[in-house]
Amino acid sequence: xxxxxxxxxxxxxxxxxxxxxxxxxxxxxxxxxxxxxxxxxxxxxxxxxxxxxxxxxxxxxxxxxxxxxxxxxxxxxxxxxxxxxxxxxxxxxxxxxxxxxxxxxxxxxxxxxxxxxxxxxxxxxxxxxxxxxxxxxxxxxxxxxxxxxxxxxxxxxxxxxxxxxxxxxxxxxx
Ligand code: NI
Numbered sequence: 001x002x003x004x005x006x007x008x009x010x011x012x013x014x015x016x017x018x019x020x021x022x023x024x025x026x027x028x029x030x031x032x033x034x035x036x037x038x039x040x041x042x043x044x045x046x047x048x049x050x051x052x053x054x055x056x057x058x059x060x061x062x063x064x065x066x067x068x069x070x071x072x073x074x075x076x077x078x079x080x081x082x083x084x085x086x087x088x089x090x091x092x093x094x095x096x097x098x099x100x101x102x103x104x105x106x107x108x109x110x111x112x113x114x115x116x117x118x119x120x121x122x123x124x125x126x127x128x129x130x131x132x133x134x135x136x137x138x139x140x141x142x143x144x145x146x147x148x149x150x151x152x153x154x155x156x157x158x159x160x161x162x163x164x165x166x167x168x169x170x171x172x173x174x
Contacts, residue, residue: 002035003042004053009103015149018051018058020083024125033080033123036061045101046076047139049146052102058083060143064135073135081128084120084144088113089131096138097174098152099165107168109161110152112141 007014021029032055040048040061047062063078094114097107116137119129132140142152156162161173168174 001038004035004039006039006043006048006052006101007054009100009151009153011102013054013056014051014102014146014151016051016056017149018049018056018147020058021121024082024121024123029123032057033059033061040101043101046073047143048101049143051146051149058147060084060140060147062139062143064139076136076139079128080122081118081120081140081143082123084118084140084147086116086118086140086144088115089117090115094134094138096135097168098138098142100142100152102146103151103153105164105166107163107165107174108153108156109158110138110142110155111157112138112155116140118144 032050036048036050036053039053046064047060050057050059059082061080062076064073064076090113092114093111095109095111098110099107114137115133117131118140119127122128153162165174
């Protein structure tokens with residue numbers, strides 16, 4: 001049970017490509033995932049990648065019932081996903097004001113695929129396969145990017161749609 005420090009943008013470790021997990025259901029893996037949940041919950045996040053706490057492994061967690069950071073977002077099942085893969089199943093894109101625990105205090109408008117199919121394994125090595133849309137699809141793709149060293153500001157196509165949450169709120173953008 002440890003709340004770990006979250007790396008912030010500028011830290012070169014956030015730009016590394018994470019390595020696949022080889023062994024499942026180990027005490028080391030269970031401890032890491034517990035730390036990830038403690039860290040995500042302490043920060044009120046909707047998702048966290050292992051790379052954000054300096055562990056270069058292809059592990060993400062995400063989920064949201066009601067998240068104060070994203071009051072309009074729909075519910076997403078609490079998920080552990082290891083060695084994830086995904087494919088896009090529709091040309092439709094969805095724009096969302098994203099935030100990231102590694103880019104604190106800021107939001108940016110990013111468009112991503114609206115419907116995807118993803119697969120991966122849980123911490124016990126059990127296969128998870130799902131179709132996702134809406135906020136669920138967005139969160140997955142955001143966390144997946146972290147595993148390849150990509151942060152959401154890299155995905156903003158209109159640079160004017162990026163800034164501090166307080167200013168964006170005051171200006172009525174979010
Ligand atoms: Ni993030």
